[in-house]
Amino acid sequence: MYTQFLDQLKRSLGVTKKDIRIYYFKGPVISFGLLMPLFLFLAFLIGSRNLSTDFLISGLIGMTLFFTATAVSPIIAPWEAQLQTLERLISAPISVATLIFGDMLASLIFGIGISLVPLIIGLFIGINVIYPIILISGIILAGVCFSSLGLLLSTPPTNAPSNIMMISSLVRFPVVFISGIFIPLGNMSFWGKIVASLSPLTYFADLTRYCIGGTSYYSILFDFMALITFTVLFFVLAVKLHQRTIYKRL
Amino acid sequence: MENVVEVQNLTKIYDSLVAVDHINFNVEKGEIFGFLGPNGAGKTTTTRMLTGIIRPNEGNAKILGYDIQKEPLKAKQNIGVVPETSNAYVDLSAWQNMMLMAELYGIPKKEAVKRAEKFLERLGLYERQNSKVKGFSKGMKQRLILCMALINDPILIFLDEPTSGLDVQSSRVIRDILLEFPKEGKTIFLTTHNMDEANHLCDRVAIINHGKIAAIDRPATLKNMIKRLNSVEISFDSIIKTETLSEIPYIRNITKEGDKFIISTEDVDNLIHSLADFAESRKLKIINLNTMAPSLEEVFIKLTRET
Ligand SMILES: Nc1ncnc2c1ncn2[C@@H]1O[C@H](COP(=O)(O)OP(=O)(O)O)[C@@H](O)[C@H]1O
Ligand SMILES: [Mg+2]
Numbered sequence: 001m002y003t004q005f006l007d008q009l010k011r012s013l014g015v016t017k018k019d020i021r022i023y024y025f026k027g028p029v030i031s032f033g034l035l036m037p038l039f040l041f042l043a044f045l046i047g048s049r050n051l052s053t054d055f056l057i058s059g060l061i062g063m064t065l066f067f068t069a070t071a072v073s074p075i076i077a078p079w080e081a082q083l084q085t086l087e088r089l090i091s092a093p094i095s096v097a098t099l100i101f102g103d104m105l106a107s108l109i110f111g112i113g114i115s116l117v118p119l120i121i122g123l124f125i126g127i128n129v130i131y132p133i134i135l136i137s138g139i140i141l142a143g144v145c146f147s148s149l150g151l152l153l154s155t156p157p158t159n160a161p162s163n164i165m166m167i168s169s170l171v172r173f174p175v176v177f178i179s180g181i182f183i184p185l186g187n188m189s190f191w192g193k194i195v196a197s198l199s200p201l202t203y204f205a206d207l208t209r210y211c212i213g214g215t216s217y218y219s220i221l222f223d224f225m226a227l228i229t230f231t232v233l234f235f236v237l238a239v240k241l242h243q244r245t246i247y248k249r250l
Numbered sequence: 251m252e253n254v255v256e257v258q259n260l261t262k263i264y265d266s267l268v269a270v271d272h273i274n275f276n277v278e279k280g281e282i283f284g285f286l287g288p289n290g291a292g293k294t295t296t297t298r299m300l301t302g303i304i305r306p307n308e309g310n311a312k313i314l315g316y317d318i319q320k321e322p323l324k325a326k327q328n329i330g331v332v333p334e335t336s337n338a339y340v341d342l343s344a345w346q347n348m349m350l351m352a353e354l355y356g357i358p359k360k361e362a363v364k365r366a367e368k369f370l371e372r373l374g375l376y377e378r379q380n381s382k383v384k385g386f387s388k389g390m391k392q393r394l395i396l397c398m399a400l401i402n403d404p405i406l407i408f409l410d411e412p413t414s415g416l417d418v419q420s421s422r423v424i425r426d427i428l429l430e431f432p433k434e435g436k437t438i439f440l441t442t443h444n445m446d447e448a449n450h451l452c453d454r455v456a457i458i459n460h461g462k463i464a465a466i467d468r469p470a471t472l473k474n475m476i477k478r479l480n481s482v483e484i485s486f487d488s489i490i491k492t493e494t495l496s497e498i499p500y501i502r503n504i505t506k507e508g509d510k511f512i513i514s515t516e517d518v519d520n521l522i523h524s525l526a527d528f529a530e531s532r533k534l535k536i537i538n539l540n541t542m543a544p545s546l547e548e549v550f551i552k553l554t555r556e557t
Contacts, residue, residue: 007356008323011353011354011356013353015354018339018350021341021342022339022342025341084335084336087298087333088333088337088395088398091301091302092354093324093327247303
């Protein structure tokens with residue numbers, strides 16, 4: 001049992017390697033994963049002059065991680081189905097969970113890699129990371145969470161990557177706007193806070209602000225617990241739903 | 251004989267269409283088993299159920315002793331699959347595709363390299379191993395997919411119309427390599443709509459139509475199943491009348507074509523004996539005697555019309 005688990009884990013790395021080689025360079029990944037957060041952030045930067053650098057950089061890190069980690073994972077399944085590589089892939093002795101885990105990992109690595117850019121820029125312009133270990137753990141955890149969300153978004157059995165991109169845009173943009181990226185949580189109305197609490201990005205942004213600015217709205221423990229809950233929920237749901245729909249793509 | 255595939259009541263229903271309808275058969279170790287049927291007969295659906303790609307609505311299949319639904323990972327570990335519509339990753343090189351497969355099957359790197367070299371060489375892709383698959387012809391892609399299916403050194407190989415739409419050269423290479431497998435103790439499950447292919451490659455053939463199996467047997471026996479279609483062509487060294495000939499037993503019908511008689515029969519063996527007796531009793535010499543068995547195609551048309 002344990003050896004089989006390790007064995008499947010190792011095979012999922014094969015899936016990850018393949019995803020990295022193929023999907024990082026696809027058009028939708030570049031446009032939705034890189035350009036979109038950049039433009040959103042520039043628009044936001046021009047619109048708001050009285051916010052601190054700490055607030056801006058932590059918001060940028062949150063937004064970047066969210067967009068990049070949800071950029072790769074949703075397109076993989078429809079892309080594989082459309083190019084007819086899916087059937088060969090699922091003929092192999094790997095479980096759907098193995099496959100999804102491999103895809104998640106590829107998405108996570110992309111998300112973390114790109115999110116280092118705003119972090120490094122921030123360090124250059126003088127932000128001070130007070131709790132680096134917490135920040136790093138937060139980035140990894142949130143990366144897993146957002147990548148799994150991306151995989152959940154690709155469960156509808158359509159084979160056109162553009163359909164999935166549309167579905168994920170419908171989810172991703174609202175999530176960014178409700179999550180306290182642009183407005184501090186404390187300044188939100190009661191209902192604003194309620195809505196914000198439904199988004200995993202809220203907790204990551206809060207956690208980042210704690211690590212960079214020293215203050216947060218929720219307690220750090222609560223932020224972590226919320227992120228872990230969302231992560232487990234998204235991943236398990238993504239596996240269960242893909243198990244049902246993957247055959248319908250053939 | 252040991253069975254590597256055991257199928258019981260396997261059934262797949264799409265909406266209201268019964269794509270595969272309670273089929274039963276076994277595949278024996280070391281044979282090339284053909285699954286022959288027209289388009290839409292249910293070949294691909296059956297293959298997908300046997301390889302654990304889709305779930306049947308009813309029935310079960312044992313692959314190498316494992317229930318494909320209950321223990322899919324174990325069953326899949328030692329089989330090779332060439333799906334009907336499948337592609338290698340076009341953004342990867344042939345070599346990268348092979349190594350990906352090796353990782354998915356958990357083959358140690360050293361062994362994987364050895365096998366990949368061997369199979370790419372054997373299927374004429376060795377020189378192109380580092381080119382992206384994007385630039386490959388259809389035949390090259392299909393040969394690569396066969397290589398990919400062999401990386402785990404499978405005991406049992408499923409191929410769904412592997413030569414359909416390929417150039418002659420690629421088809422030949424693929425058929426040749428298939429014929430080598432039984433010698434290594436490997437078993438092949440091959441679907442095809444090509445009678446010639448089934449006839450030349452297969453030890454046994456199942457004929458499937460509308461999701462049902464019409465017959466399973468050796469190609470030669472299948473041909474004999476339709477005795478009505480059997481006929482014998484004969485000519486003698488001197489002229490004889492059709493009426494004299496028609497007196498001998500086992501003849502259903504005679505037609506004369508030039509100096510030859512075409513005699514249809516239900517019992518080829520006895521007819522030939524009685525023709526020989528006839529010739530001897532009349533001191534005739536038989537100049538030419540041919541049995542004209544039906545082609546597998548005729549058997550196929552007949553059987554698929556009946557079901
Ligand atoms: N995913 C599917 N959904 C609905 N019908 C299907 C599906 N796959 C196959 N069929 C139908 O099932 C029947 C058998 O198809 P298939 O197994 O592909 O036949 P073959 O491989 O012998 O050509 C056909 O009538 C086909 O239209
Ligand atoms: Mg088919």
